[in-house]
Amino acid sequence: MNRSAPLVLGIETSCDETGIGIVRGTTLLSNTIASSMDEHARYGGVVPEIAARAHLDELVPAINAAVTEAGICLQDLDAIAVTCGPGLSGALMVGVGAAKALAVALDKPIYAVNHLVGHVGADLLQAEPSTTAPLEYPTIALLVSGGHTSLLLVRDLVSDVELLGETIDDAAGEAFDKVARLLSLPYPGGPQIDRVAIDGNPKAIRFPRGLSQPKDMAAHRYDFSFSGLKTSVARFVEQRQDAGELVPVADVAASFREAVVDILLTKAIVACGDFGVPRLLLGGGVIANARLRAVATERTDAAGIVLRIPPLSLCTDNGAMIAALGAQLIMAGHEPSTLEFGADSTLPVGQIQV
Amino acid sequence: MVLLAIDTSAGTSVAVVDLDRGVIAERGEADTMRHAEIVGPFILECLREANVDPAALSGVVGGMGPGPFTGLRVGIASARVFALGAGKPLVPVISHDAIAWGHYRRGHTGPLVVVTDARRREIYWSAYSEADAIGLPVRVGSPGLAKPAELDDPAWLHALWPRIDAATVSAGELGLVAELSYAHRRPFAANEPLYLRSPDVTLSNGPKRVSR
Numbered sequence: 001m002n003r004s005a006p007l008v009l010g011i012e013t014s015c016d017e018t019g020i021g022i023v024r025g026t027t028l029l030s031n032t033i034a035s036s037m038d039e040h041a042r043y044g045g046v047v048p049e050i051a052a053r054a055h056l057d058e059l060v061p062a063i064n065a066a067v068t069e070a071g072i073c074l075q076d077l078d079a080i081a082v083t084c085g086p087g088l089s090g091a092l093m094v095g096v097g098a099a100k101a102l103a104v105a106l107d108k109p110i111y112a113v114n115h116l117v118g119h120v121g122a123d124l125l126q127a128e129p130s131t132t133a134p135l136e137y138p139t140i141a142l143l144v145s146g147g148h149t150s151l152l153l154v155r156d157l158v159s160d161v162e163l164l165g166e167t168i169d170d171a172a173g174e175a176f177d178k179v180a181r182l183l184s185l186p187y188p189g190g191p192q193i194d195r196v197a198i199d200g201n202p203k204a205i206r207f208p209r210g211l212s213q214p215k216d217m218a219a220h221r222y223d224f225s226f227s228g229l230k231t232s233v234a235r236f237v238e239q240r241q242d243a244g245e246l247v248p249v250a251d252v253a254a255s256f257r258e259a260v261v262d263i264l265l266t267k268a269i270v271a272c273g274d275f276g277v278p279r280l281l282l283g284g285g286v287i288a289n290a291r292l293r294a295v296a297t298e299r300t301d302a303a304g305i306v307l308r309i310p311p312l313s314l315c316t317d318n319g320a321m322i323a324a325l326g327a328q329l330i331m332a333g334h335e336p337s338t339l340e341f342g343a344d345s346t347l348p349v350g351q352i353q354v
Numbered sequence: 355m356v357l358l359a360i361d362t363s364a365g366t367s368v369a370v371v372d373l374d375r376g377v378i379a380e381r382g383e384a385d386t387m388r389h390a391e392i393v394g395p396f397i398l399e400c401l402r403e404a405n406v407d408p409a410a411l412s413g414v415v416g417g418m419g420p421g422p423f424t425g426l427r428v429g430i431a432s433a434r435v436f437a438l439g440a441g442k443p444l445v446p447v448i449s450h451d452a453i454a455w456g457h458y459r460r461g462h463t464g465p466l467v468v469v470t471d472a473r474r475r476e477i478y479w480s481a482y483s484e485a486d487a488i489g490l491p492v493r494v495g496s497p498g499l500a501k502p503a504e505l506d507d508p509a510w511l512h513a514l515w516p517r518i519d520a521a522t523v524s525a526g527e528l529g530l531v532a533e534l535s536y537a538h539r540r541p542f543a544a545n546e547p548l549y550l551r552s553p554d555v556t557l558s559n560g561p562k563r564v565s566r
């Protein structure tokens with residue numbers, strides 16, 4: 001096996017994207033994604049069974065497309081990497097079963113890896129060999145998507161990742177979807193809220209920042225909560241409707257978005273301060289939100305924190321980040337996983353490889 | 355012709371078969387909760403025990419069900435992707451056909467209804483009129499999904515046919531059905547999972563009120 005720049009194929013099926021990525025060391029060769037998002041739109045959220053069925057349909061075409069784009073043969077691979085958790089268990093199992101079969105068919109080693117740590121690994125990938133400075137450790141990582149909202153302290157990508165906090169109810173992306181529905185906007189909610197918020201005043205309505213009170217900051221310093229915020233938006237909308245008034249959609253969207261962005265970055269920057277880590281990495285699909293990126297830039301600049309945001313195509317769930325993490329494990333000399341691992345929907349973030 | 359066969363429509367079963375030599379290696383586990391864990395090791399163990407390289411296979415047989423979603427998918431994903439990796443054709447076979455073939459081979463004659471668990475107090479069934487000249491079961495119609503009481507209704511078309519409740523599917527038998535079908539130029543099944551159920555989703559009627 002090539003341990004200096006291994007050729008790795010990554011398989012990601014933890015939610016609604018079937019992601020197949022191929023990397024050589026830290027060089028990205030293909031990031032193929034087939035999403036079942038449109039099929040979930042009419043239900044207002046990801047339906048696990050629909051997502052899992054789509055993975056089964058998309059796997060082979062996606063592997064073929066990735067191999068073609070990368071200009072390699074499957075036999076050339078040094079290893080297979082696969083997400084084994086956390087995520088939707090039925091969806092994860094499709095990828096896990098397929099990855100093992102591929103590893104045995106090709107007689108290649110397999111690396112079963114953690115999805116959340118994969119999001120951090122995405123930052124290591126470049127389209128061309130090294131043009132930007134590599135990720136430095138330690139770093140705080142803020143991962144925000146429809147499935148997770150987590151704050152990590154990454155001392156070393158392949159050996160030391162600590163969960164500082166996470167959402168205790170909804171993921172931030174879910175909150176965007178639910179508030180979009182309250183405002184009669186389509187799924188997925190993030191881009192819709194972003195679109196209508198352009199004309200809104202983010203200070204028009206003061207929505208609550210979850211777990212930001214002093215007593216919460218003692219018990220849940222790095223945790224998030226978005227259900228109270230969602231309820232507060234719902235109550236505001238209902239009051240207007242009950243009074244026969246128009247709902248100021250743009251102001252509600254802008255003020256809601258401001259509340260989410262504010263609490264996410266406040267806690268991330270608190271963590272940077274507490275641990276004396278002047279680096280913040282963003283990941284997850286919600287990073288596509290323009291306001292989140294703008295505020296992140298402002299506040300990290302003001303605090304003297306170096307901000308890293310991987311390209312958007314690598315922030316949403318994808319197989320390239322899984323391949324990248326697999327390649328890092330190989331380059332660090334880690335042994336492959338044994339074939340007996342299963343899908344673990346609640347895999348703790350500290351378990352980087354299973 | 356050596357084939358690798360994989361079925362997870364009930365438990366997990368993997369085999370390496372050959373038309374002349376029969377079942378060369380087989381691994382089975384009835385537990386319906388461990389498909390993703392054991393399918394990979396089973397494939398590896400069967401190939402090693404049979405002393406067969408993936409390159410020496412002529413194809414990969416996948417059991418298409420019917421079967422409960424989550425488990426069924428693991429085997430089909432494994433079969434499809436193994437076939438892709440090994441550069442071999444995928445051979446889809448209906449899992450109930452393997453159960454029926456096994457029973458006819460062990461001496462059953464005449465009509466037969468194969469029944470397997472579909473969970474949620476429902477069952478999957480397939481009806482076979484007989485075994486044909488080469489011993490392959492003759493299925494009348496597609497596999498179906500029903501409540502157990504529907505099959506006990508005397509008005510049901512196959513109510514009086516002998517019935518076998520199967521808890522496992524043998525990948526060895528699945529593979530041999532594929533061998534016979536190929537040898538006698540019979541068509542294979544479609545490369546589609548037989549869930550026989552829509553994903554359970556209920557459309558919501560908009561957000562619920564939070565204030566009274």
Ligand SMILES: [Zn+2]
Pocket residue numbers: 115119145147148284316317
């Ligand atoms: Zn993710």
